[in-house]
Amino acid sequence: MTATAQTAAAQTAPPRRSLTVLDARTRRRNAAEARFRLFGLMAIAVGIAALFILLASVLANGAGSFRQTFLFLDVHLDEKVLDKSGTRDPEVMNKVTTIGYGKIVDAALKDAIAKNGIAIEGLTDKDVSDMISKEAAALVRDRVLADPTLVGQTIAVKVLANGRIDGYLKGRVTMDSAERDSNVSPNQLRLADAMIEKGLLVKSFNWGFITGPDASELRPEAAGLGIAILGSAYMMLVVLVLSLPIGVAASIYLEEFAPKNRFTDLIEVNIANLAAVPSIVFGILGLAIFINFAGLPQSAPIVGGLVLTLMTLPTIIIATRAALKAVPPSIRDAALGVGASKMQAVLHHVLPLAMPGILTGTIIGLAQALGETAPLLLIGMVAFVRDYPAAPPEGFFDPAAALPVQVYNWTQRADPAFVERASGAIIVLLVFLMVMNAVAILLRRRFERRW
Amino acid sequence: MKEKDGMNVMRESAADIAAASVKIAARGVQVFYGDTHAIKDVDVDIADRTVTAFIGPSGCGKSTFLRCLNRMNDTIDICRVEGRITLDGEDIYDRRVDPVQLRAKVGMVFQKPNPFPKSIYDNVAYGPRIHGLTRNRAELDEVVEQSLRRAALWNEVKDRLQAPGTGLSGGQQQRLCIARAIATSPEVLLMDEPCSALDPIATAQVEELIDELRANFSVVIVTHSMQQAARVSQNTAFFHLGNLVEYGQTAQIFTTPRDPRTESYISGRIG
16 A cells, blocks of 8 residues: 555544444444333233232132131931931932931031030021031931941031131131121121130141032032043043144144145145134034034033144144244155155154154143133033043043133132132142143153254 | 257267266256256266266256255155156156165265264164164164274264264264165265265265275265365266266366366366
């Protein structure tokens, strides 16, 4: 470079600026970046707060349903009431209804009160008998009918306390509210206090909530999730068994074998659309096809499972195709290059590599199906079911409930005790979802390989 | 068949090659990708037990042509192949030919090492297994060991055959892929830029290996490196814009190219 060129360059060059001084443009850019980061943090904070509030409210409302108030009574099974004939013939004893047993249980409670020296002024017989759940008589009756030799003996039983009494122990019912409540009197609450002191009234873990069937409007204390859990489990089984093979086979065919033409394009678009169809539409479809046309029973897990399968299929197909697409083509080339057939290439190499994605998609689909309510309402899963469905496969055709529908059902009921039950059911549902997600993560880890 | 000026010249030099026994003969091969005419009227005779190199600038169709030789282009929907390619006189595009059987005879090694995400042993054993080449475990062990030995990898991996093939270094992976390709005892080995992802040392190892493989196989190698073509091959074909410009003995192509385009390419003026 000549001397003149050098001076010319020096004249046209901008003045040198220090690196330690920020110019206006850089400051604006930095400010914009800081604002963007703040928005991001706020968005995350809102999300976490929403999740936290949701979980906290569900836990606060529902935790109580896992503990229940029980009465410990020594019930004398009077032969004169329960088996007048003295034959111990279950056929004959069957004629004694829960009213008869109710009297025996009431007598046992009165006995216990007297024995423990509890005296409450103005306490009526009705007050005493209302301390116990209506379920108690049925419980004792079932036990006696199962073993008629018990008649004439005195047995120790653990019976549910009335829902209001349970509410009093959980703080839902107070003396003030009892004054205004026709279902519970302050005298009963005083009696409850005295019984707690004597150890007759105890709160303990409520297995009945997890294993028991639903109960009627009048006995929230006895309502359980057993049938709903079974129903949901049966449906998930049906969904898994049907949607995984069908979905994976469809995806493999579409992704690896199908010719690319208008027809397959149309199928692809429709699968994507199907994933966006409102779930209640699937319910109507299920009602029309599976129940009205095919004649499958209402309220049955098989129908629920079929409807949810239809709903889950698009999710699984989309996830599986994405997983198959993500497998590097070099693996297919490698397999074909050593003379594997297309199917061998897919089954031996592509599918194992796509497995983590397929399983994740499947479990996301199953989790969606587990929480789905609307289509189940239309196919009769909303019915009040007291009998446990049989073991599979017959059980698939027996009436059953489903977890989300049970939640919906309980929120419809008047007794405030059902609010606690509904929240408890949501906790059970969330635990199911978390277990499924944990399984998804475990399977992912197990199958994940690098290439 | 169309006769072009360049073709006549090409065919004369090809006559020398044809004197040796011809393994693969291609006549009037055209390849279309949708509307793109990727390979235009290519005639080639590939001799048995020699190394044939395909050179040419990027996008000239040499890899496409290579993939025609074991019908790997079948997997691309929009790809259409015309013309006649014979292996030992049999048309490989005959309706009765199953590409699976063809690929067992015409093995392939790819540009990027692509071992299966399985153990080293399973990588090599895969081909013999699916083709039922061995009757028992001992025979399979034997085939795996031989293949790895011939791919000059045995000494490095013999103690960790159950380790994943993807855990090897790039050069080792490529040699593993070569071992996998020769485990099915193919008659022809196609190599699509096998050294492009390798460092000079690994490249030298693979080149040495190619030279040894010549004793048993007919090797066709696509390469971007003219030095590599000069080092490993006996015959060289120069592709340009989908045409086979010149084909002859490597020494002749690199010292006295007949076509001006070949000369421009090997002297670095085009490409």
